Amino acid sequence: MNILAIDTSTDVLGIGLVSDEKVIGEYITNIKRNHSTRVLPAIEYLLKDCGIQTKDINKIVVAEGPGSYTGLRIGVTIGKTLAWTLKIPLVGVSSLKVMAASGRYFDGYISPIIDARRGNIYTGLYKFENGEIIEVLEDQHISTEDWVLKLNAMEKPILVLGSDVPQHKEIFTVRLNEFACFAPITDNIPRPGELALLGRQLVEENIHSFVPNYTRLAEAEAKWREQNRR
Amino acid sequence: MNDLYILGIETSCDETAVAIIKNGTEIISNVVASQIESHKRFGGVVPEIASRHHVEQMTIVLEEAMNESKLTFQDLSAIAVTAGPGLVGALLIGVEAAKSLSFAHSLPLVPVHHIAGHIYANRLVKEMQFPLLALVVSGGHTELIYMKEHGHFEVIGETRDDAAGEAYDKVARTLNLPYPGGPHIDRLAQEGEATIDLPRAWLEEGSYDFSFSGLKSAVINTVHNAEQRGETIKPEALAASFQASVVDVLVEKTIRAAKQYNVKQVLLAGGVAANQGLRVRLEQAIGTLDNVDLIIPPLKLCTDNAAMIAAAGSIFYEKGIRADLSLNANPGLDLEAFSR
Numbered sequence: 001m002n003i004l005a006i007d008t009s010t011d012v013l014g015i016g017l018v019s020d021e022k023v024i025g026e027y028i029t030n031i032k033r034n035h036s037t038r039v040l041p042a043i044e045y046l047l048k049d050c051g052i053q054t055k056d057i058n059k060i061v062v063a064e065g066p067g068s069y070t071g072l073r074i075g076v077t078i079g080k081t082l083a084w085t086l087k088i089p090l091v092g093v094s095s096l097k098v099m100a101a102s103g104r105y106f107d108g109y110i111s112p113i114i115d116a117r118r119g120n121i122y123t124g125l126y127k128f129e130n131g132e133i134i135e136v137l138e139d140q141h142i143s144t145e146d147w148v149l150k151l152n153a154m155e156k157p158i159l160v161l162g163s164d165v166p167q168h169k170e171i172f173t174v175r176l177n178e179f180a181c182f183a184p185i186t187d188n189i190p191r192p193g194e195l196a197l198l199g200r201q202l203v204e205e206n207i208h209s210f211v212p213n214y215t216r217l218a219e220a221e222a223k224w225r226e227q228n229r230r
Numbered sequence: 231m232n233d234l235y236i237l238g239i240e241t242s243c244d245e246t247a248v249a250i251i252k253n254g255t256e257i258i259s260n261v262v263a264s265q266i267e268s269h270k271r272f273g274g275v276v277p278e279i280a281s282r283h284h285v286e287q288m289t290i291v292l293e294e295a296m297n298e299s300k301l302t303f304q305d306l307s308a309i310a311v312t313a314g315p316g317l318v319g320a321l322l323i324g325v326e327a328a329k330s331l332s333f334a335h336s337l338p339l340v341p342v343h344h345i346a347g348h349i350y351a352n353r354l355v356k357e358m359q360f361p362l363l364a365l366v367v368s369g370g371h372t373e374l375i376y377m378k379e380h381g382h383f384e385v386i387g388e389t390r391d392d393a394a395g396e397a398y399d400k401v402a403r404t405l406n407l408p409y410p411g412g413p414h415i416d417r418l419a420q421e422g423e424a425t426i427d428l429p430r431a432w433l434e435e436g437s438y439d440f441s442f443s444g445l446k447s448a449v450i451n452t453v454h455n456a457e458q459r460g461e462t463i464k465p466e467a468l469a470a471s472f473q474a475s476v477v478d479v480l481v482e483k484t485i486r487a488a489k490q491y492n493v494k495q496v497l498l499a500g501g502v503a504a505n506q507g508l509r510v511r512l513e514q515a516i517g518t519l520d521n522v523d524l525i526i527p528p529l530k531l532c533t534d535n536a537a538m539i540a541a542a543g544s545i546f547y548e549k550g551i552r553a554d555l556s557l558n559a560n561p562g563l564d565l566e567a568f569s570r
Contacts, residue, residue: 034558036322036325036326036558036559037556037557037558038556039326040326040329040330040333040555040556041554041555041556043333044333044555054333054334069278069281069319070281070319070322073281073282073284073285073319073322073323073326074322074326076285077285077288077322077323077326077327077330078326078327078329078330080285080288080289081288081289081292081326081327081330081331081334082330082333082334084289084292084293085292085303085330085331085334085335086334207289208289208290208293209286211282211285211286212285214282218276218278218279218282219278220272220276220278220279221276221279224271224272
């Protein structure tokens, strides 16, 4: 079974190709550049370089969010369209869970973060138990201040992961003191190979109704619901 | 010669649409999922919400169009997609879906300009005869376009501020009419007399450009002034006067351009082509010209759809226009630059 993994939820563009036995190939960049012009060329390049044809792909795993709205829509639209037209299963995996997977050997909790501007982050809390990743607190959009308060109450070492860590490092260090742990830059990049692995056992989604997990309503929608609440 | 089957995708604003066209002129399937009910709540299209709806609808609409056509991807010659202009986040969904299909089935990818699409909706009604003049009027566009041959577009006039459809929506809001306002104004205008004096922006001598922001302000001022004097203005009279002002300018400039450029056909295109006032007046005016044929597509081909994108895509395909997998959505895509 060949799995194609697509992650466009942050600035990191990740394409992975994983078979039953091994990671066949990964394409990763961490630059601020338009995903829309680059994702399909990257998929084409990786498949060609690995000698895999589109008809040899058996499953698509896409990072479903949270993250950049536009980024998520690009990855999810490509994932949905390819899965639909190639008649293969599609599954979604939390973008934060993929990041957390880099903390596999950490003894404590893992808090992957994605910057959400204005002092906010997308984050969740994970831990590994017997080699399995487990969600402790669900993915959410929250102010960094509120999040560190929650973590502080846990009194456990917490590994903060993700390529946006530098912007938020200070607040974690100040509030969590010795409980705040950070990783080398190599572990702050979500690996598309991990994404494929996390999605391998998941049951396929309904392709048509599959949408990104934005974790937030569109601003206009939220206001409308507020005004129309009885 | 083999038949040419082009699958078109359109997501530039608030309709998710997929269609398949045979040999550039015959509609095999034409599916449109409109989001208008969702955007009505906000009195206009909200870009983020439009983008979200496109993701929800894209594969559903693709599947319906393919099922209706009874074709397989192996039967298709190419995938055509609106690359711009439009809302960037909305365009992106169609562009990514089109590229995915092109990649999965090794099909050529043909980028299409949204306005070229609107013009080519006419070819689904009647074969084009050149030279021709197209009047494109919609919520985002008001343009007079001269075509000497297939795939060649010369913009001889365009709006310098608001599009005609935009002015309709804003005037409708002033009259407290629901969104989208165009059809409501058109209906009210039929019931009233154009008794209120409103400006007509002719601009400089010989110009084919348009301007509707002054007219829009004049309407708003008329309503405010009447309110301050404690008078009421009949909405029917205001709608009729506003519509007369818009239609006068559109028709007059179209007729003048049709004469100057000696065209064989005048095509009406875009959502405002559904406007009864405009259709009737344009029919009368073109009727006075010798040997000029007027084409107005049926309503469902005037509003945004993918049949028009596949129709235009058929011409661009034959002209050898291609995009690769790096194609991006271009919200400000220029028609003349695109067709050069």
